[in-house]
Amino acid sequence: MKYADYYAALGVERGASADEIRKAYRRLAQKYHPDVSKEPGAEAKFKEVAEAYQTLKDPEKRAAYDALGSRPQGEEFRPPPDWARQHAGSGSAQFSFDDGDFADLFSRFSARNGAMPGEDFEVPVEISIEDAFRGTTLSLSLSMPEYDASGRPRRVPRTVKARVAPGAVDGQRLRLPGKGGKGAQGGRDGDLYLDITLKPHPLYRPTGHDLYLDLPLAPWEAALGATVEVPTLSGPVSLKVPAGTGAARKLRLAGRGLPKPRGGAGDLIAVVQIVVPGDVGERERELYEQLAKSSEFNPRRHFAAGGT
Amino acid sequence: MTVETEVLWLDEHREVSMRELLETSGLREAELLELVHSGAIPPSDRSGAGYQFSARLITVARTACRLRNDFELDTPGLSLALRLLERVRELEEEVAQLRAELPR
Numbered sequence: 001m002k003y004a005d006y007y008a009a010l011g012v013e014r015g016a017s018a019d020e021i022r023k024a025y026r027r028l029a030q031k032y033h034p035d036v037s038k039e040p041g042a043e044a045k046f047k048e049v050a051e052a053y054q055t056l057k058d059p060e061k062r063a064a065y066d067a068l069g070s071r072p073q074g075e076e077f078r079p080p081p082d083w084a085r086q087h088a089g090s091g092s093a094q095f096s097f098d099d100g101d102f103a104d105l106f107s108r109f110s111a112r113n114g115a116m117p118g119e120d121f122e123v124p125v126e127i128s129i130e131d132a133f134r135g136t137t138l139s140l141s142l143s144m145p146e147y148d149a150s151g152r153p154r155r156v157p158r159t160v161k162a163r164v165a166p167g168a169v170d171g172q173r174l175r176l177p178g179k180g181g182k183g184a185q186g187g188r189d190g191d192l193y194l195d196i197t198l199k200p201h202p203l204y205r206p207t208g209h210d211l212y213l214d215l216p217l218a219p220w221e222a223a224l225g226a227t228v229e230v231p232t233l234s235g236p237v238s239l240k241v242p243a244g245t246g247a248a249r250k251l252r253l254a255g256r257g258l259p260k261p262r263g264g265a266g267d268l269i270a271v272v273q274i275v276v277p278g279d280v281g282e283r284e285r286e287l288y289e290q291l292a293k294s295s296e297f298n299p300r301r302h303f304a305a306g307g308t
Numbered sequence: 309m310t311v312e313t314e315v316l317w318l319d320e321h322r323e324v325s326m327r328e329l330l331e332t333s334g335l336r337e338a339e340l341l342e343l344v345h346s347g348a349i350p351p352s353d354r355s356g357a358g359y360q361f362s363a364r365l366i367t368v369a370r371t372a373c374r375l376r377n378d379f380e381l382d383t384p385g386l387s388l389a390l391r392l393l394e395r396v397r398e399l400e401e402e403v404a405q406l407r408a409e410l411p412r
Binding site: 026029030033035036050120160161162163164165170172173174175176177178179191193205206207208210212214248250261262269271273 | 412
């Protein structure tokens with residue numbers, strides 16, 4: 001296993017008082033707690049800090065940790081042979097030093113006899129908008145702690161398959177009962193929670209069950225009206241653009257968004273953009289010039305009136 | 309080992325009992341009741357059988373339990389933190405909605 005420098009994780013000296021340790025933990029927890037922090041990597045950082053604090057705040061665990069000696073962070077190491085017997089009390093002589101995590105040394109430490117419920121896990125999952133629309137089956141490869149017959153913790157790879165019915169939205173949470181860490185000695189198994197986010201899509205921008213789509217129109221299509229083909233998740237549909245459609249106008253295709261779990265669906269909302277060709281041919285230029293001369297349209301009329 | 313499994317959606321379409329909320333969150337009953345009374349975890353219904361909650365609140369109650377443990381918060385502090393987080397969630401949703409409306 002790899003040595004973890006708990007004092008360094010909290011940014012305190014090895015001789016720090018319990019009070020200094022608590023203050024350092026609180027400061028770092030406020031900065032990195034995944035429920036309140038938006039810092040990149042906050043979750044991993046908080047896990048490190050919390051693991052360090054769990055051990056150092058408990059005088060008995062801290063003494064056991066100190067007895068392991070000081071080493072560089074991440075150095076490969078094994079606890080001295082008599083360490084478990086001296087520090088972890090009776091019934092803990094069978095530590096497994098090979099497949100355990102460093103943190104497991106100390107979690108096992110406070111383990112009592114009797115039922116231990118399995119740990120809950122929360123896993124972020126990114127799916128495509130197409131998969132949210134059609135539904136999908138996720139295959140998740142997870143590493144879960146399990147306890148063997150003698151109560152030793154070890155990490156076991158596990159694959160969980162989960163069917164996600166059509167209609168997931170960004171931020172959807174799913175609960176898979178009993179699919180978290182295994183309980184020990186009669187304790188119930190933990191749950192697995194999936195936190196779903198939708199992958200950014202080149203065309204659609206989801207909000208809840210609605211989808212926004214940019215709809216570029218040529219100036220003459222916007223002025224004269226047109227019937228244009230619009231892509232939707234269930235295939236292209238025809239959309240009638242009324243004459244005189246301005247930029248930023250929203251054209252709603254009812255029921256063409258993401259399906260709702262209990263029936264119905266959100267809308268697809270096409271946001272009009274007027275797009276001008278960057279390069280015009282001679283004939284096109286002539287027509288534009290003709291239009292410019294004969295039109296009395298002034299899009300900036302309100303400027304003259306001072307905006308009133 | 310491969311397991312095909314039951315999937316529960318934590319959204320407004322499903323309701324859970326007080327007991328289920330306690331079991332999934334790890335909160336104590338007195339704490340949860342205080343959060344219900346302060347309005348931080350609002351029940352959708354109080355019928356004869358007791359409180360019912362939107363399944364979405366499982367996420368909120370689990371956050372509450374984590375915050376209580378990791379920051380050693382008392383229940384009034386927890387209630388305030390939950391209300392502020394809910395406000396942040398609403399604002400983030402609004403920002404996401406406005407962003408989606410903006411042309412790229």
